[in-house]
Amino acid sequence: MLRRQLLPDSALESLARLTDAVRAAEAADATWLSEVGVHFLRNFTTEPLDPYLKFHVLREDIGIRISHGGYGTMAQELLHPTSDTSRSHPEVIVLSLLIELLDSNVVKPGWSHETALWQMDDLVRLLIERTRSLIIANTFILPIDLIGSTNTDEVRSQIEELNTFMRQAALKNPSRIRIIEWDVLLESCDTTAAIDRRFWKSSLAPFRTSFLDLYSRRIAGSIRSLKGRSKKCLVLDCDNTLWGGVIGEDGIEGIELGEHSDRGRHFSAFQARVKELRERGIMVAVCSKNNEEDVWDVLENHPHCLLCKSDLVGWCIDWEDKASNLAKLAEELNIGLDSIVFVDDSPQERELVASLLPEVTVLAVPEDLSKYPSLFERDGFFETLAQTHEDQIRAQMYQEQAIRRSHRQLFAELDDFLRSLATVLRIRRIKEADVERVAQLTRKTNQFNLTTRRYSDEQIRELASNRDVAIYAMAVSDRYGDMGLTGVFIAKRDGATAVIDTLLLSCRVLGRRLEFGFVDQCMRLVDELWQPEVWHAEYILTSKNDQVRGFWPDVGLELEGEDNGRSLYRAQVPVRRNDYLEIMTIVLE
Amino acid sequence: MSDTIRNVMAQIFGIPVEEISASSSPDSIAQWDSLKHMQLIMALEDDLGVEFTDEMIPQLLSVDAIERAVLKLTNG
Numbered sequence: 001m002l003r004r005q006l007l008p009d010s011a012l013e014s015l016a017r018l019t020d021a022v023r024a025a026e027a028a029d030a031t032w033l034s035e036v037g038v039h040f041l042r043n044f045t046t047e048p049l050d051p052y053l054k055f056h057v058l059r060e061d062i063g064i065r066i067s068h069g070g071y072g073t074m075a076q077e078l079l080h081p082t083s084d085t086s087r088s089h090p091e092v093i094v095l096s097l098l099i100e101l102l103d104s105n106v107v108k109p110g111w112s113h114e115t116a117l118w119q120m121d122d123l124v125r126l127l128i129e130r131t132r133s134l135i136i137a138n139t140f141i142l143p144i145d146l147i148g149s150t151n152t153d154e155v156r157s158q159i160e161e162l163n164t165f166m167r168q169a170a171l172k173n174p175s176r177i178r179i180i181e182w183d184v185l186l187e188s189c190d191t192t193a194a195i196d197r198r199f200w201k202s203s204l205a206p207f208r209t210s211f212l213d214l215y216s217r218r219i220a221g222s223i224r225s226l227k228g229r230s231k232k233c234l235v236l237d238c239d240n241t242l243w244g245g246v247i248g249e250d251g252i253e254g255i256e257l258g259e260h261s262d263r264g265r266h267f268s269a270f271q272a273r274v275k276e277l278r279e280r281g282i283m284v285a286v287c288s289k290n291n292e293e294d295v296w297d298v299l300e301n302h303p304h305c306l307l308c309k310s311d312l313v314g315w316c317i318d319w320e321d322k323a324s325n326l327a328k329l330a331e332e333l334n335i336g337l338d339s340i341v342f343v344d345d346s347p348q349e350r351e352l353v354a355s356l357l358p359e360v361t362v363l364a365v366p367e368d369l370s371k372y373p374s375l376f377e378r379d380g381f382f383e384t385l386a387q388t389h390e391d392q393i394r395a396q397m398y399q400e401q402a403i404r405r406s407h408r409q410l411f412a413e414l415d416d417f418l419r420s421l422a423t424v425l426r427i428r429r430i431k432e433a434d435v436e437r438v439a440q441l442t443r444k445t446n447q448f449n450l451t452t453r454r455y456s457d458e459q460i461r462e463l464a465s466n467r468d469v470a471i472y473a474m475a476v477s478d479r480y481g482d483m484g485l486t487g488v489f490i491a492k493r494d495g496a497t498a499v500i501d502t503l504l505l506s507c508r509v510l511g512r513r514l515e516f517g518f519v520d521q522c523m524r525l526v527d528e529l530w531q532p533e534v535w536h537a538e539y540i541l542t543s544k545n546d547q548v549r550g551f552w553p554d555v556g557l558e559l560e561g562e563d564n565g566r567s568l569y570r571a572q573v574p575v576r577r578n579d580y581l582e583i584m585t586i587v588l589e
Numbered sequence: 590m591s592d593t594i595r596n597v598m599a600q601i602f603g604i605p606v607e608e609i610s611a612s613s614s615p616d617s618i619a620q621w622d623s624l625k626h627m628q629l630i631m632a633l634e635d636d637l638g639v640e641f642t643d644e645m646i647p648q649l650l651s652v653d654a655i656e657r658a659v660l661k662l663t664n665g
Contacts, residue, residue: 015632016600198643
């Protein structure tokens with residue numbers, strides 16, 4: 001069992017569960033890839049950080065020892081030859097300071113930052129000269145008791161001078177000092193919600209778990225890069241990840257990207273960040289269930305698309321499952337699965353990858369799109385530090401020993417995963433309330449569409465009232481929620497023949513064999529209705545539906561003839577496919 | 590509820606839940622120091638969905654005491 005599997009995201013929701021999970025991960029019989037010693041030089045109570053910091057670091061199979069120095073004794077520890085700091089030579093020193101405990105005059109009117117600045121100047125010098133540690137320091141926030149007050153402009157501007165000094169120190173010593181902007185962290189936690197005044201008063205521990213988690217992630221990001229474990233490759237889904245909407249359904253005019261909508265703006269801003277990563281040397285790839293031409297159309301032709309094909313080191317744009325595709329990509333790029341960060345808006349795709357490829361870091365597109373562009377800043381997955389030669393060699397070794405999964409191994413697990421989705425198909429003969437959506441689907445669906453016949457609302461209404469026509473709709477829901485009406489089947493009676501005029505499924509529900517369940521059930525229902533002797537079906541080739549070329553033969557119909565892109569199929573007896581029954585539940589309404 | 594409280598304690602202190610009785614206190618549980626107490630309170634608040642007052646926190650020194658405090662908070 002990988003340590004990562006013992007440390008799921010859900011453990012972060014409860015401190016008790018987190019503590020337990022961390023304990024299990026530390027005791028786990030799995031190899032450590034490296035170790036790190038972290039010492040806190042602090043003037044407030046930083047111990048509550050431990051479970052969070054351990055969580056984020058252990059996930060990378062980096063063993064971590066944490067120690068906390070005395071309160072406000074930072075300089076003494078650095079000067080004294082027998083202090084813990086001097087003796088243990090921790091690889092990482094986290095300088096964790098609150099301004100009011102550095103200079104108690106800060107809360108008095110007319111306070112000036114100079115005294116605090118001299119102290120920090122001394123401290124930084126001592127840290128650089130007397131240790132070889134990576135120093136992770138914070139920018140100062142307002143005194144805890146002043147957070148949420150009005151009239152703090154004076155204090156703020158003085159503190160900002162101090163923070164400018166800190167940032168400059170980091171710029172002068174880029175391989176030694178890392179700055180964490182605490183104001184940004186506070187804002188992400190909605191500032192006042194990040195503070196716990198009870199523990200501040202009783203124990204000098206002002207921060208709630210939301211802040212502790214974010215702070216830990218930043219520290220872990222620096223540790224990760226120190227150990228050569230920063231992520232190397234960003235793999236992105238396309239629809240609703242690189243742009244708003246579904247290119248195969250909405251078309252290049254219909255997707256949201258650029259200035260014309262809020263959502264479009266956020267996706268553009270996100271693309272800009274991805275472009276920045278690319279320019280810093282991070283590999284970027286795309287893994288999407290789409291037709292390649294549709295994706296290239298956006299990347300090459302959309303006026304607001306910042307990423308282009310030449311930015312990508314690789315891609316998997318097809319209808320295969322994403323776990324197999326990511327495994328293939330990792331192999332092609334010769335990187336470990338644990339170097340990959342995968343972003344996808346779909347909970348099912350994320351769950352598939354997370355369960356079959358636990359080494360991959362999986363991120364969701366946030367509900368609040370305004371937080372999307374800064375997605376990677378939270379954990380610093382792609383942070384780079386000047387590395388020592390030793391670190392570089394070690395990083396290369398890990399790359400060569402990296403875990404790769406074969407496709408065959410994944411197959412059996414894929415079925416398990418599909419079963420675990422607990423998909424329910426509701427199939428019904430359509431009612432008036434369904435007409436609009438059914439017609440819309442006939443007009444929008446391009447990929448899984450056997451005949452691509454487009455219908456208006458009126459036309460569907462007319463067909464539905466015709467006794468020689470049967471229209472069935474499929475509504476899909478699973479563990480993650482209701483996806484609504486996502487499939488349409490239209491059959492027409494011609495004497496003793498039943499003709500399948502339309503069969504389509506929305507992109508959203510592909511890759512789960514639902515099409516087999518749907519078509520099988522619809523054919524049974526039509527059997528009951530009309531008792532046809534023969535079934536006819538067609539496949540009409542378009543530029544978008546190549547993926548369903550082999551569908552009718554797969555279902556068991558025989559090719560009768562082909563004529564100019566139109567293939568005719570027939571079957572004498574009702575066809576049966578039962579291999580889908582295990583992975584979905586069908587409800588006839 | 591006392592089961593939830595005991596489970597949280599077991600996870601925070603790192604001891605088997607069987608070793609925690611209704612009267613277990615910082616005197617009987619070696620790991621229960623002031624830092625762990627703070628984490629215990631934070632964890633209980635996470636799992637029970639309550640927020641204890643300043644005055645309550647130092648008194649929550651047994652399963653019984655915690656249960657009584659939670660009931661007080663939820664019943665008003």
